[in-house]
Amino acid sequence: MAGEVILIVEDNDVLRHGLEALLQSEGYVAVTAAHGHEALDKMANHVPDLILSDISMPEMDGYQFYEQVRSREAWMSIPFIFLTARRGRDEIFAGKRMGVEDYLVKPVTRKELTTTIRSRLARNQQLLYVQLQQAYASSLIMLANAIELRDQGTRNHVERVRDIALLIGRQVGWKDEQLRDLEYGSILHDVGKIHIPESVLKKPSKLNEEEWELMHRHPLIGVEIVKEIQYLVAAIPVIRSHHERWDGSGYPDGLRGEDIPFAARIVAVADSVDAMCATRPYQQGVAPDVAYQQILAESGRLYDPLVVEAFKAAWPAILERLRQDAA
Numbered sequence: 567m568a569g570e571v572i573l574i575v576e577d578n579d580v581l582r583h584g585l586e587a588l589l590q591s592e593g594y595v596a597v598t599a600a601h602g603h604e605a606l607d608k609m610a611n612h613v614p615d616l617i618l619s620d621i622s623m624p625e626m627d628g629y630q631f632y633e634q635v636r637s638r639e640a641w642m643s644i645p646f647i648f649l650t651a652r653r654g655r656d657e658i659f660a661g662k663r664m665g666v667e668d669y670l671v672k673p674v675t676r677k678e679l680t681t682t683i684r685s686r687l688a689r690n691q692q693l694l695y696v697q698l699q700q701a702y703a704s705s706l707i708m709l710a711n712a713i714e715l716r717d718q719g720t721r722n723h724v725e726r727v728r729d730i731a732l733l734i735g736r737q738v739g740w741k742d743e744q745l746r747d748l749e750y751g752s753i754l755h756d757v758g759k760i761h762i763p764e765s766v767l768k769k770p771s772k773l774n775e776e777e778w779e780l781m782h783r784h785p786l787i788g789v790e791i792v793k794e795i796q797y798l799v800a801a802i803p804v805i806r807s808h809h810e811r812w813d814g815s816g817y818p819d820g821l822r823g824e825d826i827p828f829a830a831r832i833v834a835v836a837d838s839v840d841a842m843c844a845t846r847p848y849q850q851g852v853a854p855d856v857a858y859q860q861i862l863a864e865s866g867r868l869y870d871p872l873v874v875e876a877f878k879a880a881w882p883a884i885l886e887r888l889r890q891d892a893a
């Protein structure tokens with residue numbers, strides 16, 4: 567990808583200009599500095615996507631510069647490549663010990679340089695992407711837990727449903743993106759409960775008709791809550807349809823069989839098994855084995871037989887997960 571900013575720190579004028587021209591011809595934006603101090607000044611204005619630095623320089627050498635860069639949180643993840651004429655093993659060892667990712671020994675070929683830069687940038691993109699995903703997931707869990715807290719007796723329900731759903735998802739062969747959507751969906755499945763009064767959520771006796779109707783609206787309310795958020799749109803099928811049942815007896819749309827989104831059929835099983843085990847104001851939780859048998863007994867009636875098969879295969883891992891919280 568072109569347009570990334572590369573900071574070149576090199577005291578040799580000829581080499582610095584040469585590198586600048588080379589990187590520009592490859593489509594990068596090159597920013598240059600003759601030593602560490604100058605480089606730090608430049609970084610105050612342009613945070614580079616990657617740093618290419620000589621070691622031996624006046625004023626502030628490469629190692630001191632490296633330490634300065636790594637001491638700031640905002641700069642910690644910038645890929646850093648040392649460019650050096652020295653071949654001494656001690657030097658390279660010193661750099662490695664400091665955590666320097668790459669070492670290019672001058673004279674370096676164009677191909678060597680561009681390949682190293684490209685792979686470093688790509689790796690960094692992947693890391694940032696993963697970090698971002700994790701940050702999203704943790705904020706979602708925080709939100710979902712805040713909602714679940716209002717629902718007495720369901721502590722950690724969200725995490726358990728997510729973990730159980732992912733175990734089933736992997737069992738049916740799902741990968742990356744599908745698992746991620748399933749994760750967001752399972753975390754947020756009950757987000758619509760935020761609109762249900764605590765007096766209903768925590769009612770120790772059976773709900774009356776009006777209260778049931780209110781409770782049954784949580785999938786659609788959940789859809790309303792997330793529909794404007796681009797990266798959560800894929801969670802909508804789970805939020806909307808996790809109470810649909812294979813035989814058409816569920817809500818809110820009364821979908822049946824394969825008309826129910828697959829991810830929602832998975833979360834239906836994960837949510838049900840956890841709900842059966844949970845002790846709530848109106849219900850004493852059952853033992854995991856009892857819940858397991860109940861899911862199996864309802865295969866082809868309430869639950870998708872294919873999902874139940876995967877649930878069965880993943881049961882040892884699911885049981886272990888359920889016991890983690892019980893302990």
Ligand SMILES: [Fe+2]
Pocket residue numbers: 755756784808809
């Ligand atoms: Fe629900």
Ligand SMILES: [Fe+2]
Pocket residue numbers: 723727755756837
């Ligand atoms: Fe739930």
